[in-house]
Amino acid sequence: MAEKDIEQQHEEQLKGESAWAGVGKYLLHRAKPHLPPWLGVLGAGVAGEGAHLMWADSPWGAAGLTLSSVALTGAAWWAGRSASAQRRLHSAITVAAGSAWVTAAALSGPVSHPVIDLYAMGGPVLALSWNVRMVMRRNADPVGDSSDKGLLEKVGLARTKLGTPKVEPNKVTVPYALPAGEATNDDVSKSLPRIASALDVPTTAVRYRPDPGSARKGELVIVPEDMLREVIWYPGPSAPGGSIAEPLVIGVYDDGRELRLTLPQAIHLLVMGVTGSGKTEAALDVMAEVLTRRDVAVWLSDPKRGQDLGEAFGACDWVVTTQDGAALMIAAFEAVIPARQLWLGSHGYRSWEPAAAVRQDDPAHTCREDGTACGCPGMPYLVGWFEEAANTLRAVDDDAFTGIAQEARSAGASLVVSMQRASGYQISTDTRASLPAALCMGVDERDAGFALPSEVLDAGANPGAWGNKRPGYCYLVSAGVDEELWSTPSRTFRN
Structure with a gap:
């Protein structure tokens, strides 16, 4: 009831008839909603007296009344399954107490002690408890x-x-x-x-x-409190010497869960964020995890010439720092894909797996026609990392880059493309569509749609609210990550 209606009703009551007849009508009107519990108590007393007259000396009557009491209580509990937990429990207790008293009254007599005492004290208590509940439900305070x-x-x-x-x-x-x-x-x-x-x-x-x-x-x-405000320093590699097929732990979600990225499941990754959003720190987290795995090779293109990722140069298998070098790396990537596909197919692999990275001593994965183990050297997973990729894309044929993204999946290779804006001016629609995973840091509000799917933005993800004011805050959208976490804020480690 609206607050205005309540005030109007109160005013009408104050202006109502003040004679004794009017007072009596008003009190009866106000009491009527509270009478049913008391009528129930009275009905229980009548039922107890009637049951005593019929079954006082009958053992079968006692058994039947006991079973009926249990059945009625169970029915009340079942019937209240759609009600609130408090109402359901209150109803079941009332029915249990009432039916138990009727059974006791039938066997011992309703006026015997302590049956009559329980009736005199317990009946009003139960009735009043329902009256109190009704008053609380009809509270007119504007809450x-x-x-x-x-x-x-x-x-x-x-x-x-x-x-x-x-x-x-x-x-x-x-x-x-x-x-x-x-x-x-x-x-x-x-x-x-x-x-x-x-x-x-x-x-x-x-x-x-x-x-x-x-x-x-x-x-x-x-999530009422921002648990990501405190900087969490990188604790060190999560699985040194492990496989690249194991998750990379690169931060935490706002509920304390680990932020995990599995590159072979992600396939290709877009890392996007404005200057000052913590994109470089995120890149270092991913790079540190990747480079401490045993079965991966990393090719790195860094036009900034090591200004941010220089510490990783020595652990990479190939590093280029010029646009010509980036073009050469893309051409090499394009050429190596069919060779890797041929190697995997000839050794009985439908897709890359950790076993493909070790010496092939298993006859189930041999390239020999006689079925004996071939002993070929293994082929590690390949990660092609293109930092500040907008500069690279301006210098190479975008179609070649798109072809790599589309073909590399079956060759046991992943692309990581890092850039500030993945707009149509920076990267073609086909290439963007070939990067199914995204690690999105703070961005301009107008650019959020280039990094995250519309359903993730609709679910509440809002990287535009961070910009460069929350370094390290990010969203991760990737295969292998529960979809409910795609719109959950997280933060990468600080290096």
Whole structure:
């Protein structure tokens, strides 16, 4: 009931008839909603007396009443499955107490002690508990503005039903169901900034996960405190001597989980962020993880001539620092792909796996026609890293770069393309489409769509809110990463 209606009702009550007849009518009117629990207590007393007259000396009656009490309590619990947990428990306790008293009254007599004492004390307590519940439900104080319902009404999602919240440290997940035929999950996406405003949290702290099987159901995820504000220094390689097929740990999510990237699953990676967004630190994190794995070779093109990644030069297999060198590397990459595909096919590999990087002593992976082990040297995974790729793309044929991206997957190779903006002026649509994974740092709001899929932005991801004000903050979209984490803010380690 609106606050205006409540005030109007109160004014009408004050102006009502003040004679004793009017007072009596008013009191009866106000008491009527509270009578059912008391009538229930009275009915239990009558039922106990009747049951005593019929089954006082019958053992079968005692057994039947006991089973009926249990069955009625179970039915009350089952019937309340769609109600709130408090109402369901309150109903079940009331039914259990009432049916147990009727059974006791039938066997011992309703006026015997302590049966009559339990009736005299327990009956009013149960009735009053329901009266109190009713009063609390009809509280006319204007608290709606601070309730979930009031909040949803404010942001244009009135009549949305919320499920039981799941509360974790610094994270609240609330299932929702929009009114059928009135709203869709797109409306939730559009309302996320207003929800953040109503809760007084950053826009990146509110996101949603739509139910893939429903157009109107999903979950709201709220992270009230920014746990990424504190710098987390790089703890060292997560798996030194391990395989490149194992996840690279490059940071943490805002709920404390590790930020993991698996390059063979990601296939090709776009690293994007404005100057000062922490893109170089992120690159060092990925590079440090890659270079400490046993079965990978790294080709690095760095037009900045080691200004940022110079510490990694000595561990790379090939480094170029000029546009001519980058063009040569791209041509070499283009030429090596069919050779790698031929090697994998001749050794019985449908795709690259860690076993392909070691000496081929397994007859199941031999290139010999007689089926004996060939003993060929292994072929490591290949990572081609193009730092500040916008400069490189201006100097080479973009179609060749696109061809590499499309063909390298089956050859056990990945491209890492790092640039400030992946707009159509910097990189062709075909090449951008061939980079399925993205590590997006802070960007200009107009560029977010070049780095992240539209469904991730709709779910609440907002790298444009960071720009260069939150160095290291990022979103990771990649195969092998749970989709619910694609719109979850994270932060890379500081080196």
